Every structure is written in structure tokens, then in C-alpha cells.
Amino acid sequence: MIAPADPIIERGNRWWRIATNTTAKSCALMSRKPIGSAGAFIFLVMIILAIFSAQLATHAPNKQSASNRLLAPSTAHWMGTDEAGRDVWSRVVYGARVSLYVGLVSVVLATVAGTALGMTSGFIGGRTDIIVQRIVEMILAFPTLILALVIMAILGPSVNNLIFAVVMALTPRFSRVVRGCTLATKEEPYIDAARAIGAKPVRILSLHLLPNILAPIIVLASTNLGIIIFIEASLSFLGFGTPPPTPSWGRMLSGTASGYFQIAWWLAFFPGLVLSLTILGVNLLGDALRDIWDPRLRGR
Amino acid sequence: MMWFVSRRLVYLVPTLIGVSIIIFVLLRVIPGDVAAIMLGDYANPKDAAELTAKLGLDKPIIVQYGEWIVGVLQGKAGVSLYHGNSVAGELWKAIPVSAELAVLGVLLSLIIGLPLGLISAIKHDSIIDQVSRLVSVLGISIPNFWLAILMLTFLAILFEWNPPVYYQSLIKSPVDNLQQMLIPAITLGSFQMALVSRMTRSSMLEVLRQDYIRTARAKGLREQMVIYRHAMKNAMIPVVTVVGLNFGILLGGIVIIEQITGVPGVGRLTLQAINQRDLAQIQINVLFFGAVFAFSNLMVDMIYGFLDPRIRQS
Numbered sequence: 247m248i249a250p251a252d253p254i255i256e257r258g259n260r261w262w263r264i265a266t267n268t269t270a271k272s273c274a275l276m277s278r279k280p281i282g283s284a285g286a287f288i289f290l291v292m293i294i295l296a297i298f299s300a301q302l303a304t305h306a307p308n309k310q311s312a313s314n315r316l317l318a319p320s321t322a323h324w325m326g327t328d329e330a331g332r333d334v335w336s337r338v339v340y341g342a343r344v345s346l347y348v349g350l351v352s353v354v355l356a357t358v359a360g361t362a363l364g365m366t367s368g369f370i371g372g373r374t375d376i377i378v379q380r381i382v383e384m385i386l387a388f389p390t391l392i393l394a395l396v397i398m399a400i401l402g403p404s405v406n407n408l409i410f411a412v413v414m415a416l417t418p419r420f421s422r423v424v425r426g427c428t429l430a431t432k433e434e435p436y437i438d439a440a441r442a443i444g445a446k447p448v449r450i451l452s453l454h455l456l457p458n459i460l461a462p463i464i465v466l467a468s469t470n471l472g473i474i475i476f477i478e479a480s481l482s483f484l485g486f487g488t489p490p491p492t493p494s495w496g497r498m499l500s501g502t503a504s505g506y507f508q509i510a511w512w513l514a515f516f517p518g519l520v521l522s523l524t525i526l527g528v529n530l531l532g533d534a535l536r537d538i539w540d541p542r543l544r545g546r
Numbered sequence: 547m548m549w550f551v552s553r554r555l556v557y558l559v560p561t562l563i564g565v566s567i568i569i570f571v572l573l574r575v576i577p578g579d580v581a582a583i584m585l586g587d588y589a590n591p592k593d594a595a596e597l598t599a600k601l602g603l604d605k606p607i608i609v610q611y612g613e614w615i616v617g618v619l620q621g622k623a624g625v626s627l628y629h630g631n632s633v634a635g636e637l638w639k640a641i642p643v644s645a646e647l648a649v650l651g652v653l654l655s656l657i658i659g660l661p662l663g664l665i666s667a668i669k670h671d672s673i674i675d676q677v678s679r680l681v682s683v684l685g686i687s688i689p690n691f692w693l694a695i696l697m698l699t700f701l702a703i704l705f706e707w708n709p710p711v712y713y714q715s716l717i718k719s720p721v722d723n724l725q726q727m728l729i730p731a732i733t734l735g736s737f738q739m740a741l742v743s744r745m746t747r748s749s750m751l752e753v754l755r756q757d758y759i760r761t762a763r764a765k766g767l768r769e770q771m772v773i774y775r776h777a778m779k780n781a782m783i784p785v786v787t788v789v790g791l792n793f794g795i796l797l798g799g800i801v802i803i804e805q806i807t808g809v810p811g812v813g814r815l816t817l818q819a820i821n822q823r824d825l826a827q828i829q830i831n832v833l834f835f836g837a838v839f840a841f842s843n844l845m846v847d848m849i850y851g852f853l854d855p856r857i858r859q860s
Contacts, residue, residue, distance in 0.1 A: 384564030387840045388832070391798025392816075396572060396832060399820040473795075476689050480802055483691050484817065499695060507699040514699045518692030526687035533683075 282534020288527025292520075295342040305333035307340040308491045316510045326512035328503055334512060337493040338520050344482075344494045345524065348405060349475040352412040356474075357467045359413065360420025365451055365459075367421065368428030379425070382418040390415045394477055398486035405488055408481060412474055423466050427459040434458075461539040468532035472525045479521055495521040550851050554844050565836035566618075570611050573825055597627075614829070624826040626819075633827045636815060637834060644800055644811030646716060650727055651734035651796065652789075659739040663746025663785075668773065670751065678743060685740025690799050694733040694806045701729075713810050730807045734799050738789060745788045749781040756780075783853050790846030794839055 276283040295302060304324070311331035319326040325334035367378040385393070397411035431437070432455065440454045481487040482496030490497065498517040507514040598604050602613065617624060618634075626633050659682075666678040701707045709729060714722040753759065754777055762772045801813035808814075812831060819827035 380560070380564070383561060384568055387561050387565045387836050387843075388568070389794035389797040389835055389839050391795070392801065392832060392835050395798075395801065395817075395820070396569070396828070399828075400572060400575065472687065479689055480691065480798070484802065484805065485821075499692060504695070507695065508702045511699055511703060514695050518689070518695065522688045522692060525689070526683065529683060529687050 279534045279537070281530055282537070285527045285530025285532075285534065288523055289531055292342050292346060292524045292527065295339050296346045299339045299343055303333075303336035303339045305336045307336045307493050308332065316506060318510070319512050325516040326510065328498075328513055329506050329510075334498075334516055337498060338495070338517055340493045341495045341498065341517065342520070342524075344405065344488050344492060345475055345478060345521070348408055348412065348478045348488075349471055349528075352409050352416070352474050352478075353467050353471045355409065356413045356416040356420055356470075357463060359417045361424050361456075361463055363417065364421035364424025364426075365428050365455060368425035369432055369447065369451060369455065375425075382421060385415075385418040386422070388415075390419075390473075391477055391480060394481060395484065395486060398481055403486055403489040405492075408478060408487055411481070412477055415477070416470065416474065420466060420470070424459065424463060427462050428455060431455055431458050465532070465536045465539050468528070468535045472528040472532065475521075475525055475528065551848060554847050558840055558844055561840050562837060565840070566615060566833055567611070569829055569832045569836070570614065571607075573829060574607055574610075618830065618833070624830075626824050626827050628819075628822045628824045628827070633824075633830050636827065637812065637830055640810060640812045640815045641834075642715075643713075643809060644804070644813060647727060647730055647734060647800060647804070647809060647811060648796065650731035651799075652738060653735075654731055655735035655738035655742055658735075659742030660746055662739075663743035664750060664773075664778075666743065666747040667750035667754065675747075678747070682740040682743045682747075685736045686744070688736065690733045690737060691802045691806055693736055694729060694803055697729050697733065698807070709807070713808070726807070726809065730803045730809055734796065734803050737795060737799065738792065741788050741792055742785060745785045746781065749784040750777060753777045753781045779853060783850065786846055786849050786853065790843060790849075793842040793846075797835055797839060 299307075309332060311327075314323070314327050314331035316329060317323050317327040317331075323333050323335065325338060327333055328337070363378065363382075367375045394411040394415040397414055398407060401407040401410065437450060437454055440450050445454070478487060479494075479496035482494045483500045485497075485500065487496055488494045495517045499514065503513050602610055605613075614624070622632065622634055624633055625631065626636065629636075662678045662681065666675045669675055698708075709726045710722045713726065716723045759772060759777055762776045763769075767776075800811065801817060803809070804811045804813040805817055812834060816828065816831040816835075818824075819831060
């Protein structure tokens with residue numbers, strides 16, 4: 247047997263080992279999942295756009311200029327200017343903020359709420375489960391976008407309301423899936439064992455059940471992020487999303503701008519292109535994650 | 547089978563009651579006084595009180611709900627306070643338009659999506675497969691409203707073609723109508739098309755690996771027979787699930803697509819009603835969407851029963 251390593255050397259090497267290990271692992275992953283990595287790359291670029299909008303924008307996003315109306319893309323205005331003389335590139339860059347902020351915050355909130363609801367309902371079972379599931383079914387009977395639209399119409403346009411509407415519309419969907427996983431897992435012997443040694447339900451749920459259904463939950467969240475970004479853009483497009491003057495991709499494609507699409511194609515093209523790329527990146531990434539973590543669905 | 551269908555139909559009732567309660571309660575929690583919002587900034591208190599009484603908003607909410615639901619069941623869901631017409635009548639006029647759009651969209655998605663997925667699975671890993679996978683991932687990622695904008699904008703710029711402006715019905719002038727419906731139907735169906743082709747591909751790949759397919763081939767059946775008779779029927783179950791589950795996205799798409807393309811269907815009517823704060827119209831329209839969605843879920847269950855006899859028994 248090899249003698250135990252000197253603890254000081256061991257500690258010095260540890261971070262180096264973790265670093266090389268992570269790099270090697272991600273390289274291996276990239277060669278195994280090139281398409282998923284491309285998706286991750288696109289998503290990363292969008293996050294950089296959102297974080298460094300102030301540095302990446304070439305103009306103030308809301309600065310109007312009568313002399314610069316409807317200019318075609320050029321070196322001064324990479325994506326042209328809109329009907330009020332605002333720089334489209336700068337607005338697209340700032341638009342990433344709203345889209346990703348709403349997308350990420352909503353997906354986290356809906357996942358947490360859906361997980362809590364689904365796990366509790368599935369674990370307790372009995373009458374509680376039946377009642378919760380009937381309510382969930384009623385909300386599920388509404389098409390997601392239409393439910394979010396009605397909630398936005400009631401609350402009025404604002405970023406927080408947008409997040410609330412999306413979370414309200416998606417939590418029941420999430421809880422349904424999590425409940426299914428819970429029902430399948432709660433009969434496992436290790437759950438019985440935990441119960442037998444007298445663990446409280448909260449402990450069983452958080453320490454025994456949750457870690458075992460975490461993979462499908464993460465997959466669920468990542469595959470729904472694209473849908474959430476799409477819903478945000480749709481609501482903004484219909485005029486129920488983020489209020490002006492905040493630039494958002496959905497809103498840039500509607501309103502007064504839409505009257506100029508046929509004489510200024512760049513107004514119709516670039517915001518939608520960046521929006522589509524973002525959703526594409528998220529979808530590719532989600533597919534790859536699903537392949538890795540949920541082998542049952544491999545290839546779907 | 548009859549027993550199966552009738553039991554499913556009975557399940558529909560509580561769902562619809564729940565939907566109607568949710569939509570009714572949602573629209574009663576609007577912050578602020580509905581009457582004041584409808585009358586605008588220059589309303590005097592007397593008018594507001596009169597309107598409140600006329601809308602029945604001064605009664606307890608349970609009474610309001612009861613009156614509304616009885617009205618809906620009798621086919622009169624009140625009159626719009628915006629244009630004064632019967633809201634059920636307005637909805638009734640808009641339904642055929644949206645129905646045509648939805649049918650065309652689903653048909654297009656099946657006509658393109660099914661063969662695409664099928665070829666993709668049979669010619670696994672070929673160039674056709676790669677192309678069709680690319681098409682389907684793009685179809686899922688490109689928002690329908692942007693696709694519609696692109697088509698309208700670039701067809702006009704490149705070919706100077708615009709769809710006819712004023713809506714024509716299918717019966718009166720089919721040529722104009724189909725020209726108007728072409729772009730909405732394509733953009734509405736694009737997402738479903740992508741889903742269908744993706745699901746068909748993966749589920750066919752899985753089925754083709756099964757033992758009974760090998761048996762079918764071994765006993766000398768022609769390849770066409772193996773694929774259409776043996777493989778496809780089983781491969782269709784997940785496809786139906788995905789299409790059914792995402793029918794809600796199609797209904798949401800109707801709202802957006804009708805708005806862009808100016809097709810006067812239920813989606814456009816709903817959006818107008820929301821913008822005009824026309825409570826009665828919003829209520830009946832959203833209830834309609836809920837009912838259609840619940841009914842489509844029921845259809846999915848029945849198609850399951852048809853495809854897989856085991857489900858009928860349970």
C-alpha cells in the first residue's frame with residue numbers, strides 16, 4: 247500500500263487538482279456534447295451582454311435624435327437606428343437585461359415553488375394530495391400564455407408583475423412533474439429506512455428525497471427557461487410586459503416601430519434574431535443537460 | 547370504449563367549473579374600481595355608482611358568479627359595455643376564423659413534421675437527418691411572432707407581395723382568404739411542426755430497436771409494412787402526448803398571430819377586450835380558451851385509448 251500523503255503537500259495540491267480536474271472534465275464534456283456546448287456558449291454571451299450592457303452599448307439606449315432617424319446599419323450604428331433615432335444595437339444589448347433577468351428569476355422561483363408544492367403534495371398523499379391536484383388541474387386548464395396575459399392585464403405592466411405572472415402560470419406545471427418524481431421515489435427502501443429510524447418528514451423530504459429527484463428538477467428548469475423567455479417576449483410584444491422606456495426585445499418588435507419594418511428591415515430583424523439566438527442557446531443547453539442527467543430520455 | 551369516453555367526459559365538468567371560478571375571481575380582484583377605470587379620468591361619482599349597479603358589481607361575488615354562469619349556460623353571457631353587442635355573439639362570429647387558422651396550422655405541422663421525423667429516424671445520422679434536426683430545433687427556438695414579422699416584411703420587400711388587407715371569409719372568397727391565412731397558419735404551426743418531427747424521430751428510433759420489429763422483419767415482411775403497420779402505431783403515442791400537451795402554446799399563439807396579421811378571430815377579440823377593459827367579453831373568451839384546451843386534453847386521452855387498448859381498460 248502507498249503511504250498516506252503528507253497533509254501539507256496534500257492541501258497545496260488540492261486546489262490545483264480540482265482546477266485541472268474541472269478543466270479536463272469540461273473539455274471532455276465539450277467534445278462529447280459539442281452542440282450543447284455551443285448552446286452554453288450562446289447563453290454565456292447573452293449573460294455577458296446583460297451584465298456589461300453599459301460598456302458594450304455604443305450609444306445611450308433611449309437617446310432620441312431626429313437627425314438620425316431610420317439609418318441603415320453602418321459602422322456608427324451597427325444595427326441601424328429606429329424611428330426615433332435610437333441606436334438599435336444599444337437597445338438590443340440593454341434588452342438582454344430584461345429578458346435574462348425575468349427568465350432566470352422566474353425559472354428559479356417557479357422551480358422552488360413547484361418543487362415545494364409537488365413534493366409536499368406527493369409525499370403527504372391522501373386527501374391533501376387530491377385537493378392540491380384538483381386545484382393544480384384547474385390552473386393547468388388555462389393555456390399558459392393566456393393566463394399570464396390576463397394576470398398582466400389585471401396587475402399592469404412592470405417587471406415584478408411580469409415575473410409574478412410567469413411564476414403563477416408555470417408553478418402548477420412544475421409541481422405536477424415534481425409530484426410524479428416524488429411518488430416514484432417515496433416507495434424506495436431508503437425512505438422507509440429513514441422513517442424507521444424516526445426521521446421527521448421535513449428531514450426525509452430535504453435530505454433523502456430532494457437529492458434523489460434533483461436531476462430531473464434541474465432538467466425541468468433548464469428545458470423551461472426557453473419557454474419563459476419566449477413568454478416574456480410575447481407579453482412585451484403585446485404591450486403587457488416591461489413598461490417603456492426600458493428596452494425589451496419583444497417591445498422593439500411591436501408598437502410604432504412595426505409601421506416602419508418595410509422601409510427599415512433592420513428594425514424587424516435584429517431584435518428578433520438576438521431573441522431567437524438566446525432561446526436557441528438555452529434549448530440546446532437544456533437538451534444536453536437532459537441527455538446527461540436523465541438517461542431515460544436520451545436522444546429525445 | 548364507450549364507457550371510457552363517457553367517464554372522460556364526466557371528468558370535464560369539474561375542470562370547467564374550476565376554470566370558470568378562477569377566471570371570474572381573477573377579474574374581480576382588479577385593483578381599483580372597475581367602473582372608474584372604464585369611465586376614465588373624468589367620471590363623476592354618480593355615473594360610477596350607476597355603472598357599478600348596471601354591471602352588478604355591488605352584489606355579493608357569489609351572486610354575481612351565479613348570475614353569470616346561468617347566463618353562459620343559457621347562451622347569453624351579457625352585453626359588452628364597450629360596443630353594446632352581445633358578447634356571446636361577438637365570440638360566435640370570431641370562432642370560425644380562429645378554428646380555420648388552428649386547423650390549418652395543425653394540418654401544416656403534421657404534413658411537414660411527421661414525414662420529416664419519419665425520414666429522420668429511418669435514415670438515422672444521414673445528412674437528411676441532420677438537416678431535419680436543425681429545422682426542428684430552429685422551429686422550437688424561433689418565436690412565432692418574429693417568424694410572422696419576418697415573412698410579412700421580407701415578402702413585401704423582396705417580392706412586393708402583401709396579403710389582402712380586409713379579411714375575407716373562406717366561403718365568400720376562398721382565394722383571398724387562403725392568401726390571408728397562409729402566413730398565420732405557417733407561423734402558428736411552426737412550433738408544433740418542430741415538436742412533431744422531433745418526437746416522431748426519437749420515438750421511431752426507440753420503437754425500431756424493439757424485438758417485435760426484428761421479428762416482423764425476420765418473418766419476411768416488407769420494410770414499408772414493418773414501418774407503417776408495426777412501428778408507427780406504437781411510435782405515435784409519445785407524439786400525441788407532446789402535441790396535446792403543447793396545444794396550449796398553439797392557443798396562446800393564436801392571440802399573438804391574429805394580432806400581427808389582423809385576422810379577426812378569438813385571439814384578437816380577447817386582446818381588444820383586455821385593452822378596452824371589457825369584462826364580460828374577457829370572461830367569456832378566456833372561458834372559451836379554457837374549454838377548448840380541456841377538450842383537447844380529452845381528445846388526447848381518447849386517441850391514447852385508440853392507439854393503446856391497455857389504457858381503455860384501466
